Amino acid sequence: MKSWWIRPEPGAIALEQREVPVPRPGPGQLALRIRAAALNRGEFIAGHGLHASGTARPAGFEAAGEVTEVGAGVTGFAPGDRVMGRCDGAFAEHGLMQAGEACVVPERLSWEQAACATVTYLTAHDMLIAQGRLRAGEWMLVTGISSGVGVAALQVAKAIGARVMGTSRSPEKLQRLQALGLDVPLATRAPDFVPAVLEASGGRGVDLVVNTVGGSLFGACIEAMGFEARLATVGYVDGVVRAELDLMALHAKRLQLFGVSNKLRTLQHRIDAAAALARDLLPWLAQGRLVPLVDKVFAFDALEDARRAMEAGEHVGKIVLRME
Template structure:
């Protein structure tokens, strides 16, 4: 079967397509015939440390398709079921997936849309619900709102009843996101959003900040956070890995800062809150309150072009790779 691999060479990522043997599912796994898999920026950011330098590994982190085989211990699924989930090596014709990660695809979704759900929306559920404790009518500030995580956070935030402020350097992208409920679009890159955030929130500040950008927006975000507000650090595409922290603001406003990453979590820890995700998020996707936004789906042999589109920030929402079915 065809599969994509990647290694880091001289501080650059190098892609390679290989023809390898089809995997066999373990007792607690399914074998998935992939129809689509979603790109995630963190997998290609060298600073995230998801790949060891000079060592090639299979890539792709979430996908959707049809079950081709089932391990002896798997319950609740059968060959032929349309499913989605997180798995290693999803940029391939086939991949094994732990049964705890497998989710049936809602009838309302295409394979391409379904492929953009598992990892991305689980990350957003973590930072908005599990850690962020976002409440109805609170103000959610999303830096880099047009990214895959940013759009998912916008959609989930609106489904939770929040009011959303989003930053992006593209007026066209912000205009497109108005139909997804973006309340306050701020067209800018980097700094300069504090006054607009404080005005929109009647001087009270944002209740939850989602930072997909990095350290360049950190200090100003702290200044425009409200009392008992929360800050979710989820990405640093700007490459800025340090920032000034106003300890007086942290102390006086009783702020809570947290990271959102699966890098150091065990498989059991990653799967711990899947029941809550299935109960809280999947129904909103199934009934259309949340509509996964796929900007473009590339043919399987165009992963390099898909990666280039993502790294040059030409997309709104998710970019997907379609498998040769």
Template sequence: MRAHTARLVDDRILIETQDIPLPEPGPGQLLVRVHAAGLNRGELLSLRQQPPGEPVVLGIEAAGEVVRAGADARPFRAGDRVMGRCRAAFADYALLDAHDAMAVPERLSWPQAAALPIAAMVVYDMLIAQGRLAAGEWLLITGISSGVGVTALQLAKTLGARVIGTSGSARKLAALERLGLDAGLHTRAPDFHEAVMAATGGRGADLIVDIAGGSIFGECLRSLAFEGRLAAVGALDGVREARLDLAALHARRLMIFGVSSKGYGPEQRRRIVQGVVDRILPLYASGRLTPAIDRTYPFDELQDAIARMESNEQLGKIVAGEA
């Protein structure tokens, strides 16, 4: 079967195709014929931290049809349409652990299904499981035009929240107004505190999702309401350290939490997946929500998909696979 790998050469990510043996599903695993896979900025950032020239398998989420199920892979069986987190997703076939797999809602296409797993799990974790976002509250999303950012906007509106978003693109902010964005702040700098306070009537944001990174951490903290929550999700700016104002943390009873699945074991991942199945997928199954896809590329044009992501022109998710 074919599998796509990437290597860093002269600061450029180059895609290569290899022929590798077809994997066999072990206990609790599903062998899936991949129809589409989502591209995630985090794996590109990780690739740029690897030694130049070292090949790295690509893809951490996929959607496809179960070809063969290993022992104890219930409730899935051959022929089922599934999506989920996995390794080496940009290949003809991939292995999914059954506890990471979710049934694809009937109305979703393969690219739409591939756009959901990572974003849906992250958004469930930061808005519902940890963030406890409630109707009427204010949510601020920094770097809102990313796949996770747009998914967070969509879900927050179904929860009855009001949403502020920051972006370096006025065009993207205008487009997101159609998805319910209440206030768009055209900035990438740590200069939005006054605008957030003005939009919220002096209250501040009840929950902030910081996708941008450490360069604006202090401004996020300043922009929180009393008993506000700050979700540290990404670091698009590459800044992974920031000063913490302990006086503000204490006096305003703030909460800061991280959102990452890196330290998760199977039981923790199973719990997040079940939360997505129970709380988020019904919104897509009913048509109330539709995955926001920027572009879909054929697998053979994965190089172009990466160039699109690194150009920062995307609005929503970039996917590779079948139409």
């Protein structure tokens, strides 16, 4: 079968297509014919800690497809089932998925939508529900809201009943997101949004911040937070991984800061997270209250073009690779 591999090089990430054997499922695994797989920005950024230096590995980690075989001990799934979930080596014609991390694809979702319905919504669940404890009527600020994670956070927040502010350097992207319920669009890529945030929130600040950009906006995020607010750090596409912390603001406002990452999570952690997604968000996906936003779809052999589209940063939502 065809499979894309990713190899870190000095200051860059290289892609190569290989011919490899079709994998067979081990205990607790599902084998699937992959129909679509979603791109995730962090995988293509050198220095994000997702790659061992100089070591090539199968590319992609989020997919949807049809079960072809089940491993020993697997119950609840059978060949022919449509499933979605984390899948190491997702940019391939066939792949393996841990049964505990797999979800049945709701009927209303296309393959492309299903391919990007797990990692972003798992992240949104972690940020907004598991750790962020966002409630109806509260204010949430998302920096870089047009990203896949940002759009998922917006959708989940609106389903909860919260109000949302979001930053983007593109007024056109913000206009598209207003159709999804964005309450306060902030057209900026700089840490200058605090006055607008305080004005929109009546001077009290926001209850939850989702920072997808990184350290260049950290100080402004702290300043924009209200009393007992929470801050989720989910990415650093700006490459800035260090920032000063205003301890007086942390202390006086009783702030809570937390990270959102799978880098050190065990398989059991990921299985528990998938169960929480199935419990809390899968019904909303099935009902159409959450609709994965697919911006662009590329053919399997066009992964290099898909990566360039992601690096250009012109998309809103997700970019997906479709296997024919």
